[in-house]
Each structure stands twice: as C-alpha cells, then as structure tokens.
Amino acid sequence: MKTFDFYANGQWHKPFSGEYLDSIDPTTGEVWARIPKCNTEDVDKAVQAAHQAFEHGPWGRMLPSERGRALRRLGDVLIENAEILGEIETRDNGKKTKDITPGLKSWLADSFYYYAGLADKIEGSVIPVDAPGILNYTRYEPFGAVACITAWNSPLLIAIWKIAAALAAGNTVVIKPSEYASASTLALMQAFEQADLAPGVLNVVTGLGAQTGADLVNHDLIRLVSFTGGIGGGAATAVTAAQKIKPVIMELGGKSPQLVFADADLQLAANGVAAGIFPPAGQSCISGSRLLVEQSVHDEMVEKLIKVISSARLGHPDDPATHIGPIAHKSHFDCILRDIEKAKADGARLAYGGNAVKPGNAANGLFIEPTIFTNVTQDMKLAQDEVFGPVLAVIPFTSQEQAIEMANDSKFGLAAGVWSQDSARAIRVADRLKAGTVYINNYFNATTQSPVGGYKQSGYGRENGIEGMKAFMQIKSVWLDTTPNQPDPFA
Numbered sequence: 001m002k003t004f005d006f007y008a009n010g011q012w013h014k015p016f017s018g019e020y021l022d023s024i025d026p027t028t029g030e031v032w033a034r035i036p037k038c039n040t041e042d043v044d045k046a047v048q049a050a051h052q053a054f055e056h057g058p059w060g061r062m063l064p065s066e067r068g069r070a071l072r073r074l075g076d077v078l079i080e081n082a083e084i085l086g087e088i089e090t091r092d093n094g095k096k097t098k099d100i101t102p103g104l105k106s107w108l109a110d111s112f113y114y115y116a117g118l119a120d121k122i123e124g125s126v127i128p129v130d131a132p133g134i135l136n137y138t139r140y141e142p143f144g145a146v147a148c149i150t151a152w153n154s155p156l157l158i159a160i161w162k163i164a165a166a167l168a169a170g171n172t173v174v175i176k177p178s179e180y181a182s183a184s185t186l187a188l189m190q191a192f193e194q195a196d197l198a199p200g201v202l203n204v205v206t207g208l209g210a211q212t213g214a215d216l217v218n219h220d221l222i223r224l225v226s227f228t229g230g231i232g233g234g235a236a237t238a239v240t241a242a243q244k245i246k247p248v249i250m251e252l253g254g255k256s257p258q259l260v261f262a263d264a265d266l267q268l269a270a271n272g273v274a275a276g277i278f279p280p281a282g283q284s285c286i287s288g289s290r291l292l293v294e295q296s297v298h299d300e301m302v303e304k305l306i307k308v309i310s311s312a313r314l315g316h317p318d319d320p321a322t323h324i325g326p327i328a329h330k331s332h333f334d335c336i337l338r339d340i341e342k343a344k345a346d347g348a349r350l351a352y353g354g355n356a357v358k359p360g361n362a363a364n365g366l367f368i369e370p371t372i373f374t375n376v377t378q379d380m381k382l383a384q385d386e387v388f389g390p391v392l393a394v395i396p397f398t399s400q401e402q403a404i405e406m407a408n409d410s411k412f413g414l415a416a417g418v419w420s421q422d423s424a425r426a427i428r429v430a431d432r433l434k435a436g437t438v439y440i441n442n443y444f445n446a447t448t449q450s451p452v453g454g455y456k457q458s459g460y461g462r463e464n465g466i467e468g469m470k471a472f473m474q475i476k477s478v479w480l481d482t483t484p485n486q487p488d489p490f491a
C-alpha cells in the first residue's frame, strides 16, 4: 500500500495529527493508498508557504514570459509522467486509463502550453477619462495565494485547468482535492517537482472537505477560492469566503438537457446523447442527463438509444475493451441506486438497465448499468436533481417553445445540447437556452481555448480561455497627472 504525505513549501510533510485517510479502489474494493488528514496547522503551513512565495519569492516578481517558460516545463513534465498518473487516477476513482492517459499527453498538457503563451498577453488599457492632463491606465494583477478545491470525478483534469490558469496569472496555489480521490493530485505534485518551481508556488493539502477544505477557504492569507463540486459544498464554501470578503469562482453541477427535434439525424443524436452521459458512468458535470425529445420521434429515438447502449461493455477501467467503468466511491454508488428506486416510485418507467452489476473482470467493483427512464415529468426529482450517475431521464415535448421552456425549467444551467438538421433553428434555440455551454449536433467537447462555466446554480466565473485566466486576476486603475497642477484645496 502507498502512503502519501502532503506538500508545502517545496517539501513533503507528515500530517501534524499523524492521521491518514484510506483511499479505496472502486474497481476492487481494496484500500490501496493512504492520504494525510490535514488539520489547521497543516493548512497554515501550506498557505504561509504560498503567501511567502508570492510576496517574497521569485514567483511574485517573475516576468510574465518567464512564468510562461515555467508553465511549458509543467506541460512537458505532465507528458513525461502521463502513464503513471493515468494508472493512479484509475485506481483512485475508476476513470478509464484509455481516456485519462492520452488526455494528459495531449489536451490537458495543452492547458499548460496555452496559458504559457497567454501569460505575457493580458493587456490593460488606456482610458480616455474626463480629467484633463490625466493619464489613466489599467493593469491586470494576480491576487496572491489562491485556493483550488477540486471534485473526485476528474481530479487531474480539474486540478490542471485551475493550476495552469492561476499560475499563468501570477498567483501561487494551494490545492485541496476530494478525500475520495486525492492520490492522483499528490502524484501530480510529485511529478511537478521535476519542473523546479520555487518552493511554495504550488502546494497540496488533503483531508475532509468540511475540515481541511473549510480551513483553507477561511485562512486570512487566501485571497481567492476556485471551487469545483456540488451545490452543498459550493454554498458552504461561498458562505465561508463571504465572511472574509473573498472572491469565489464556482464550477458546480448540472441537469443538462439534450433537445432532440424531429428534424434531427436521429442516429447521430442517439450516438451523441449516449456519448454525452454513459462513458464516464454519468460522473461528469456536463452529463446530458435530461433527454427532451419531440413526441413524434420519441419511440424511435428511445429504441435507437437502447440499441446503442446495449453493446456497452462494463468492466475494469484499465482494460482497453471497457466502455463504462465503475462509480468512484461507495456512498455515491448507494446514492445513485436510491435515486433509481425513487424514480420508479415516482412513476417513471424503467426502459433500460437500472441494476448494480458485477462484470467478470471486476466482480468486486461498484458498477451500475446504463439506465434509461421514460414517462418522466418535469416535477419528478429525476427531472430536477443531479444524479451524477448513468441515469438518463426522457421527457417528450410537442413544440419548440415547450422544449425551450422545459430545458430552462431547472435550477441548473451548466450545458445543453440541440440536435436538429436545421442550423438556423438550432442557433435560435441555442440563443434562448440558459446554459453556460450549448452544443449543436455534438456534445462533450471542451478545449482549453473556450471558456466553460455555469448559469444559475451551476455556478459563476469561468474556467479555460482568456476569461479563465482573467478570473484569477484583479484590475488596478492607475491615475497619473501629466500637468504640474495640484491646487491647494484650502486656498
């Protein structure tokens, strides 16, 4: 079994309390690693290091293009360590190795290269203020030590997105992954030691959200919090941050609708809707978990969907032949099964799946079949609450207006999909959907260049793109008087 320590000020430390938490492999049910249970003293050590590195270390004074070079090294190190990091993430949360490892080598490494290039390109402006003789200009500046709190479903992806943008902006970082999947972030830090960042620039603490996470958010020297997780943890974090007037970036959950119109290519839509939820077993924030389908093609669409998913192979996440891996941890697995029972009790019709299963090559794992419910109505829990599992709710509509109304009738607004061969109509519908990302005739695309984030209770602030870096910066307005005129106010 592997025991990790936490990382602060360029060194590995044992937790002050001496306590560790078990990390359980969701495919085997075995405790495979132990992670530190950091307390207030440990969090303080990491935050002080980040603060010192920003205020007094080379990082805070570094030229933007030098930061860019440091970020490029992080990208290179990520590629060099992708195999081992992918294996650890698979053990940590059951993510399929064939998805994570190539991603680390390509589009996730690109996060570092993208922000490396952007580090010296964020420009302020000269503003024509109504004040004669005054030169007014703006500067984008980093906040200082920032906290990055990540969820268990994609710890490496979320950490990389946050670290790349926060560091490029000139901040120093303390990262806190979920207690359910912290090992891959600790291993990422082990790899990043090869990039020779100055001590304190990047630090990792682990432990319980309500304790370690809350201590981190509450620390006086943390100037901004970037949070990815659920509404409950997000609201608690926002409340804690509000006590100290700290800005927060919130990347929360969703109940994202997929609108399939009768004029869509139904086979394309069936492939896209299935791909938009089932391969990660529904454990993606942007899962398209509500299928709104035009009544006239409802039965044909459901039939096509069932045909697509009936060939899905559940199994060990390191087996290249596996399509769907396990649920990342036991309490979440139990939650999903409860949601399935609740949907049945509420009158939804189970059209496919709905069971926990034991695949041959991973008989002790936490697997749930891809599941489809029809006869779902807007008032059901299944139509309104995030399951964060492989459960698709199908709801028919009879007009475009009704489809848009139902799509927007949600407390969430993270993503949406529109399937239609009439591009002009698809664009008109996309304009009216209250979601941070809308996909037309595709789903699940996300690259570093384009911002992601939520409307409504799916969050605020953005990650990725130029906006993702500016979210980690604050604007200073500078006023310079070019005239020698400073009249005596009391003359």
Ligand code: NDP
Pocket (backbone or CB within 6 Å): 149, 150, 151, 152, 153, 154, 158, 176, 177, 178, 179, 180, 207, 208, 209, 210, 211, 212, 213, 214, 217, 228, 229, 230, 231, 232, 233, 234, 236, 237, 250, 251, 252, 253, 254, 284, 285, 286, 386, 388, 414, 459
């Ligand atoms: P949680 O909100 O439970 O946890 C998220 C993170 O916050 C974890 O590190 C957790 O630690 C920590 N945390 C929990 N409570 C507090 C607190 N009071 N103060 C500080 N930190 C705290 O979410 P999940 O981990 O269950 O993740 C699933 C959710 O994340 C889903 O809703 C999903 O949609 C969303 N998500 C959103 C994404 C986006 O980009 N919009 C991307 C991925 C997921 P611990 O786990 O140790 O309790």
